[in-house]
Amino acid sequence: GAGVSQTPSNKVTEKGKYVELRCDPISGHTALYWYRQSLGQGPEFLIYFQGTGAADDSGLPNDRFFAVRPEGSVSTLKIQRTERGDSAVYLCASSLTPASGNEQFFGPGTRLTVL
């Protein structure tokens, strides 16, 4: 079946601009996660949704970052007033449910470059 999809695959923007990154999880997966991967590092947790609500947003670096999942499926990560330090690959993952140690399935990522 279809895996996690993310659009766009690449996004180049200028410092100070607003960007939206989209994630379409595996059908039927109730849990959705956003991570950020900088060059040479492992993914770092940003936010986790169970259904429509953000159950844990402790990884969001500051209030310029915001994410929504209004219908419990597709999610959008929104970054305001982008900074050069926001440049990274943004990964989305989904799991059947968060419990019982279900593995997370990752999308291919969106590479964000802030000039």
Add this chain to the structure above:
Amino acid sequence: AQSVAQPEDQVNVAEGNPLTVKCTYSVSGNPYLFWYVQYPNRGLQFLLKYITGDNLVKGSYGFEAEFNKSQTSFHLKKPSALVSDSALYFCAVRDGGAGSYQLTFGKGTKLSVIP
């Protein structure tokens, strides 16, 4: 707090030889442990996990990992390496007793299998 250490940035092994990629972890509660592999320009792919039960876990593509509670380790192994195994490998941990479901990843280990 939870953390993962992958002490080797790079591991080189000859094709046909056994391989080991090391991982140690720190977590307050019960550890849920995962290995993922990342090929160039592709997303993270799930390899295997330890949640409970047998300490030796078998996963995809002939990989296995051994959970060692006393040494807080979860090393990835394969009896006979293939050139196609060359990739970036990430170990991840989650606290199975906590309310959050975020994964904490190591920095990754680049595996190079030499023909």
